[in-house]
Amino acid sequence: MPELPKYNGTSDPKEHVTTYTYAVNGNDIKNDEIESVLLKKFGETLSNGAMMWYHNLAPNSIDSFTMLADSFTKGHASTIKVATRKYDVLKIKQRENEMLWEFVSRFQMERMELPPVSNDWKVQAFTQGLNERSSVASKELKQNLIEYPAAT
Numbered sequence: 325m326p327e328l329p330k331y332n333g334t335s336d337p338k339e340h341v342t343t344y345t346y347a348v349n350g351n352d353i354k355n356d357e358i359e360s361v362l363l364k365k366f367g368e369t370l371s372n373g374a375m376m377w378y379h380n381l382a383p384n385s386i387d388s389f390t391m392l393a394d395s396f397t398k399g400h401a402s403t404i405k406v407a408t409r410k411y412d413v414l415k416i417k418q419r420e421n422e423m424l425w426e427f428v429s430r431f432q433m434e435r436m437e438l439p440p441v442s443n444d445w446k447v448q449a450f451t452q453g454l455n456e457r458s459s460v461a462s463k464e465l466k467q468n469l470i471e472y473p474a475a476t
Contacts, residue, residue: 331374333373337396337397337399341396366389413449419458424458424461
């Protein structure tokens with residue numbers, strides 16, 4: 325197993341599952357052995373409360389790694405604080421001399437680095453992040469988003 329940071333219950337559980345899955349799949353393991361390795365080694369990537377959660381699983385209650393990953397993600401979903409995520413996405417602002425297309429691109433890149441937030445929050449953050457003074461296009465777009473809220 326490659327060295328992975330142990331999950332201690334304070335970060336995004338989906339990110340941990342993804343990192344773990346890529347690490348296992350990146351090794352020279354035969355395709356028919358991957359599922360078994362994913363299941364057997366997952367506990368070694370956990371610590372603290374996450375390890376307790378893993379050891380408290382009922383015997384023979386997990387049939388696949390997909391089931392384990394789903395249970396793990398649901399069991400640790402509360403570790404992601406919604407208010408923090410909303411606040412983080414609302415901090416992305418268009419800079420004074422930043423062109424609209426540059427802001428759109430940077431907003432997307434920075435948003436992808438944050439934990440997931442609802443579409444409503446993304447639209448709100450993007451609209452609030454637009455700098456009306458930076459360009460006519462930004463000002464018009466912001467006005468249109470306020471008048472005609474985006475559905476998606």
